[in-house]
Amino acid sequence: MIDPVAAHYSGRDSLADIIAEGLQRAGKDLNELTTADLATVDEFHIRGRKATMELAGHLKLTEDAHVLDIGSGLGGPARTLAEAYGCHVTGLDLTQAFCDAAQILSEWVNLGNRVAFQQGDATNLPFADDQFDAAMTIHVAMNIAAKDKMYEQAKRILKPGGIFAVYDVLQGEGGDVLFPVPWAREPSISHLATPDEMEPLLAGAGFKISDVQDSTRESQSWFEAITAQMAQSGKPPVTAQVFLGRDFPEMARNQVRNLAERRIRTVSYICEA
Numbered sequence: 001m002i003d004p005v006a007a008h009y010s011g012r013d014s015l016a017d018i019i020a021e022g023l024q025r026a027g028k029d030l031n032e033l034t035t036a037d038l039a040t041v042d043e044f045h046i047r048g049r050k051a052t053m054e055l056a057g058h059l060k061l062t063e064d065a066h067v068l069d070i071g072s073g074l075g076g077p078a079r080t081l082a083e084a085y086g087c088h089v090t091g092l093d094l095t096q097a098f099c100d101a102a103q104i105l106s107e108w109v110n111l112g113n114r115v116a117f118q119q120g121d122a123t124n125l126p127f128a129d130d131q132f133d134a135a136m137t138i139h140v141a142m143n144i145a146a147k148d149k150m151y152e153q154a155k156r157i158l159k160p161g162g163i164f165a166v167y168d169v170l171q172g173e174g175g176d177v178l179f180p181v182p183w184a185r186e187p188s189i190s191h192l193a194t195p196d197e198m199e200p201l202l203a204g205a206g207f208k209i210s211d212v213q214d215s216t217r218e219s220q221s222w223f224e225a226i227t228a229q230m231a232q233s234g235k236p237p238v239t240a241q242v243f244l245g246r247d248f249p250e251m252a253r254n255q256v257r258n259l260a261e262r263r264i265r266t267v268s269y270i271c272e273a
């Protein structure tokens with residue numbers, strides 16, 4: 001039986017085909033695509049590529065670095081790092097359909113030789129101890145109840161001194177989350193940590209936390225800016241609607257309220273193994 005979290009994210013058809021159709025309808029030539037053309041669908045987290053680059057800035061990346069992206073989705077953050085720093089990135093994700101599409105999208109933008117994707121579970125990583133120079137995880141732990149296991153695994157696969165960058169949605173002080181949201185249609189697959197729980201969880205896994213940034217206000221401004229932009233120039237050719245389906249606009253509206261009413265917060269943690 002398909003895992004309920006993977007079922008939430010899996011679309012009906014080949015995601016790469018649906019994305020290709022959307023891009024072609026908008027007049028894009030698939031042979032001339034850039035990573036920026038994909039960013040409206042493949043950077044599947046609040047504040048998009050800007051947030052990925054902020055995290056990347058902490059990872060001490062060189063061309064020789066091998067990075068693990070835990071919960072890599074369609075592979076946007078992995079490609080962003082590979083393109084900006086020339087490093088190699090392995091993406092691991094629970095949802096097979098995302099891993100398949102991530103590989104195809106990487107070929108489209110000629111990054112297939114620097115990124116690779118495989119299906120797996122963040123709480124049981126199929127990698128050797130001390131294998132990676134750096135690791136990141138963006139908007140993934142909100143689907144994972146066993147965060148202690150997830151962070152212990154991240155610590156295990158990192159070389160000593162390697163950086164682990166975490167950017168996640170946390171439970172805010174303003175009340176229960178309004179559903180549906182992009183990571184869950186209802187509470188059974190939503191597992192938000194509170195800010196008070198995060199530091200003990202990361203420290204308990206053996207990490208030293210060097211930086212914590214709460215970006216909730218920027219996240220709210222980001223949603224307001226994209227809503228205003230869409231009102232002016234229409235929806236981008238491809239969005240998360242291609243795999244989340246028809247209730248995606250309602251999910252986006254709920255996110256705006258969840259942020260404005262401090263029901264959720266976006267926070268990043270930079271940790272050293």
Ligand SMILES: C[S@@+](CC[C@H](N)C(=O)[O-])C[C@H]1O[C@@H](n2cnc3c(N)ncnc32)[C@H](O)[C@@H]1O
Nearest residue numbers: 043044045071072073093094095121122138143
């Ligand atoms: C909101 S998406 C974020 C994807 C990507 N990090 C990004 O920012 O574009 C959440 C991702 O977490 C993955 N995920 C959820 N639970 C997981 C688990 N236990 N192990 C690995 N991936 C998981 C989902 O399949 C989905 O791709």
